[in-house]
Amino acid sequence: MTQLYALIIEDDPKLGLIFQTALQQAGYDTDLDENGNRYHAFLDARQPDLVILDLHLPYAFGGDILDVIRARYSDTVIAVVTADFIKAKTLTGKADHILVKPVSVASLLRLAESIKGQA
Amino acid sequence: MEWEHRDRKYADLLAYAIIEIPIMAGERCLGVLTLSRSKPDYTFTAAQTETGILFARLVALVLDNANLYESAVKEIAERERAQDSLQYSNQQQQVINSLLKISFEDNSMDEMLSIILDEIFSIEWMTISQKGGVFLFNEQTNTLDLRVHRNLAPALEIKCAKLNFGQCLCGRAALSREIQFADCLDERHEIRYEGMEEHGHYNVPILQGGKTLGVIVLYLPHGYQKTEKDIAFLHTVADAVAVLLRRKQVETLLLENEARFRQIVESANDVIYRTDMLGNFIYVNPTSLIIMGYKNESEVLGKNYLELAAPEWRHKLKRFYNRQFLTKQSNTYFEFPAINAGGEAIWFGQSVQIIKDGDAVVGFQAVARDITQLKQAQEALSLSRDQALEASRAKSQMLSRVSHELRTPLGGVLGFAELLQYNAFGALNKKQEEAVDHIIKSANYLTSMVNDLLDEAQIESGSLLLDNSYFDPAELLENVNSSMSMLADKKNIIFKTEISSDLPDELYGDVKRLQQVIINLAGNAVKFTREGEVRVAFKRAAPTFWSIEVRDTGAGIPDSERQIIFEPFRQINNSITRENRGSGLGLAITKQLVELMGGQISLESKVGKGSLFTITMPITNAPGE
Structure with a gap:
């Protein structure tokens, strides 16, 4: 079984740390892009199995990043994390999962496990 | 004269000599002068014949004169008659003309009647006294009212002020609709006064169609005899007066109407x-x-x-x-x-x-x-409505932002606590585990409050959108059951669900919001029920409606509180205790969500017995199906 890889794009460092820790607990390799300006490099380096994507980022809009990832890796599972429920709705059909903040570690682990099962 | 028979004529006479001399006036023979002798043997002498001829000439002269006179007399009589009738018709014409002229003048009714009376008195050929009056029929009192008069005795002025039909000569004229004539004070003249002088009357009814409009009364000298000429004239006058009266009455009516309308228009506040x-x-x-x-x-x-x-x-x-x-x-x-x-x-x-x-x-x-004031009020109202809307929008925006800003740190609290719970940072001792447990519970509670506030804000600002799709009601009820039964178990309350068999297998709606609403009601029911049971039932309320019933055996809700419990931020007593704490938005959101989904919510409750909330939802299909 290959090592699973999760890319986390989240500007809040605490949430970033939580997501990373939780996914590492679930056995994932993780990378964190805190500003939305480094994800290209990460994507170039490795296809993620899971992307945790915050919509509000200092340098980019999450929706645009979603399009970029989706265009590049059609089978990557993308979970959008947001407090903006209405904006999240507009992404229905593009994102695989929409997690409304506060995102519980339990739900994140369930998602991680479900991908592990498919892989 | 038949000359051929003269012999026979004279034969009867004992005449011995005859001399016949024609009486000639110019070329015309007026007669014959016959001289005869009754004694025999006498002849007429030449001188006697001369005398006879002279005499015949004289007779001719006399006769001619006589003829002339007779024809002159005849001619004079004829001329007088012609003049008389000319004068009569002239005067009649004049009176009628004058009466017609009256109609063009701007007089009151009584002024007009007065003029009519004077016109009648102005007629020279009729031997009437300058005494009389005009009565008009009064529809209100059904009497003849004396409107104008000339030279009537003061006593009569009072006695004749109002007459009944058939009373005295005037009343008789009105009733019989014919001119009443009297040459003296006879028995028909019922109204009298002491010292009344002998007199006669013409009482002329003024007629129009089948109605008697009034009566003209004229005084005549005692013994005056009526003439056809008078009667004919009086008929003409009465007819003319009738036309005038009618016209005046219509005019008066018009004027009254106009005055009335004018008054309305002039005194109107508009x-x-x-x-x-x-x-x-x-x-x-x-x-x-x-x-x-x-x-x-x-x-x-x-x-x-x-x-x-x-x-x-x-x-x-x-x-x-x-x-x-x-x-x-x-x-x-x-x-x-x-x-x-x-x-x-x-x-x-x-x-x-x-x-x-x-x-x-x-x-x-x-x-x-x-409508200046109305407009100002409207503007003020519209301004304050705009301000209220603006305030409401601002509030909604603020709530939305606050809830958003709360979510991120809540994520931190909840996330780290959960990581601790999963021993992500090393194993926890018993007390640490309990502490983490409290942190997670509090964070979850805070999350539900934030969710409530956001829902309310979205509903108020109208930005809450429903996510409709087909769902299985049995599955929905099962989800409710699994989230509620644990809570009920903890309180030792029975939690039961039931679903009617006639409910469709599939319903269309926002299943997440429906679940939120049911859990809200059921959660309240469990929270406020100390013992007994809470039941949630799905029923077919009507062919096109289904209902959700949430029944409990809790404290019940007093009548006075039934209205306010559905208002935002209200709870009974407004008291915050350990038992009933919460955002106070639950029922308000529930009601608003139900209404947003096209349903209705009702409540039956008895204090001490329990409450029954019933949500009625229409059974619909997806748009376009």
Whole structure:
């Protein structure tokens, strides 16, 4: 079984740390892009199995990043994390999962496990 | 004379000599002078014959004169008769002319009657006294009322003020509808007074159609005999008077009506005016002047209505009323500001009717009301409504932002606590585990509060969107059951669910919101029930409706509280205790969500017995199905 890889794009460092820790607990390799300006490099380096994507980022809009990832890796599972429920709705059909903040570690682990099962 | 038989004629006479001399007047033979002798043997001498001829000439002269005289006398008589009847018809014509002229004059009824009476008295050929009067029929009292008179005795003036039909000569004339004539005070003359002088009467009914309009009474000298001429004339006069009366009555009625309408228009609190076809004022009522601040109507008459309108409204007004003019729309309503004499704006709401002459529009008639205060109130209201809406929007935005800003740190609290719980940072001792547990519970509670606030904010701002799809009601009820039964177990309360078999297998709606609503109601029921049970039932309420019932055996809700419990931020007693703490939004959100989904919520409750909340939802299909 290959090592699973999760890319986390989240500007809040605490949430970033939580997501990373939780996914590492679930056995994932993780990378964190805190500003939305480094994800290209990460994507170039490795296809993620899971992307945790915050919509509000200092340098980019999450929706645009979603399009970029989706265009590049059609089978990557993308979970959008947001407090903006209405904006999240507009992404229905593009994102695989929409997690409304506060995102519980339990739900994140369930998602991680479900991908592990498919892989 | 038959000359051939003269022999026989004379043969009877004992005549011995005859001399016959023609009596000649010019060429005409007027007769024959016959001289005869009764003694035999006497002849006429030449001198005697001469004398005879002379005599015949004299006779001719005399006879001729006599003829002349007779014919002269005849001619004079004829001429007199002609003159007489000419005078009669002249006077009659004059009287009728005068009466007709009366109708063109602007007199009151009594003034008119007075003139009529004088006209009748002016007739020279009728031997009437300058005494008499005119009665008119009074419909209200059903009597003949003496309206005008000339030279009547004061006693009569009172006694004859009101007569019944059939009473005295005048009443008889009215009743019989025929002229009553009397040459003396006979038994028909019922009304008398002491010292009354002998006299006669013509009592002439004034008739029109089948009605008696009145009676003209004229005094005659005692012993006066009626003539056909009088009667004929009086009939003519009565007919003329009847026409005048009728005309006067119609005119009076018209004038009264006009006066009445004028009074209404002039005393109306509304602005009433008329314009010609071009919109130039031709009439304005006093209220118009007062409201517009003008002293005299001459300041307004002739002006165009647009001149009085606020300049920035003239274009709109012109377009509006041009349209009415062209489409001949009979009545329109329009609101606009006018500028009064002092330069202030006054708002009018005005109804305008077109005035037509046949098919052509000849002008406009308007009734307008000063609605300045109304407009100001409306503006104030609209302003405060805008402000309220703005405030509500701002509140919703703020709530939305606050909830958003709370979510991120909540994520931190919850996330780290959960990581601790999963021993992500090393194993925890018993006390640490309990502490983490409390942190997670508190964070979850805080999350639900934030969710409530966001829901309320979204509902209030109208930005909450439903996510409708087909769902299985049994699955929904099972989800409710699994989230509620643990809670109920903890409180030792029975939690039961039931579903009617006639409910469709699939329903259309926002299943997440429905679940939220049911859990809200069921959660409250469990929270406020100390013992007994909570039941949630799905039923088919009607062919096109299904219902959700949430029944408990809790404390119940007093009547006085039933209205307010559905208001945001309200709880019974408004008290915050350990038991009932919460955002106070649950029921308000529930009600609003139910209504947003097209349903209704109702409540039956008895204090001490429990409550039953019933949500009724329409059974619908997805749009387009």
